[in-house]
Amino acid sequence: MPEHDPVRDAARYRVERDSAGERPEQEHAAPRGRMENRHQWVDVVIDQAIARGEFDDLPLAGKPIPGIARHDPDWWLKALIEREQISGVLPEAIQLRKDDAVLAERLDGLRTQDDVRAAVEEFNARIVSARRQLMGGPPVVTPLRDVDREVQAWAERHRPPEPSPEPAPTRRRWGRRT
Structure with a gap:
């Protein structure tokens, strides 16, 4: 205890x-x-x-709380989402923007062109679905990805580097020293 x-x-x-x-000071309290x-x-x-002394030596004693300099009533919620890296609770338009920014990294983790093609098609289907919904929130501005172009870019990133040609052997000249 x-x-x-x-x-x-x-x-x-x-x-x-x-x-x-x-x-109490007031009888009718x-x-x-x-x-x-x-x-x-x-x-x-x-x-x-x-x-x-439980409030002595706190980490931010005498300093402003980070992240609330601007007047935003949801500052604590945004800080929680960022700190805990919570996903899936954002409006679909914002989640699509975040997913769009890391799509190339996600595709690089896939092994075959068929997997890449399926992932890009699924991403495009999410964009189309979000554009059709009238749920409110921010507009969906994430562009559709060209499936063939993404597969080609993935293939170029996964192509093994070409071996560099070996330099031609140089002939040694045996000559006299003078």
């Missing part, structure tokens, strides 16, 4: 206060435990944590 438990300390504080006969008095309990817990 931790030595300083904020919940237990707050409960002790309440019991000691009640046993001493202290009463709401009974303890309701939401109206929670802020007092939170203040006590925070004051105790400060006294124990």
Whole structure:
């Protein structure tokens, strides 16, 4: 068990206060435990944590929180998506842009031209499907990929390098030194 438990300390504080006969300043105040008095309990817990030094030497102490300089109500959600690299929850138009940017790397991991052709056709089908849906969100601006051109580019990237021609042997001249 931790030595300083904020919940237990707050409960002790309440019991000691009640046993001493202290009463709220206002006789018609709401009974303890309701939401109206929670802020007092939170203040006590925070004051105790400060006294124990739990807020000393925090990593960003005195510095602005990164990523919230601009006024964006969804800054925390965007930071979470970026930090955790969450995918599949973006609008399809934005997900297609991200997938388009890494398509060549994805194709390089495939082994055959048939696999490359199937992957590009599936990507194009996703673009066409997203253009047909009227779900709202950003417009789909990702262009369709030419399947034959992508297969050819993949084949060029996977072509083994041609051996360089060996230099012709040079003739040695045996001559006298003078």
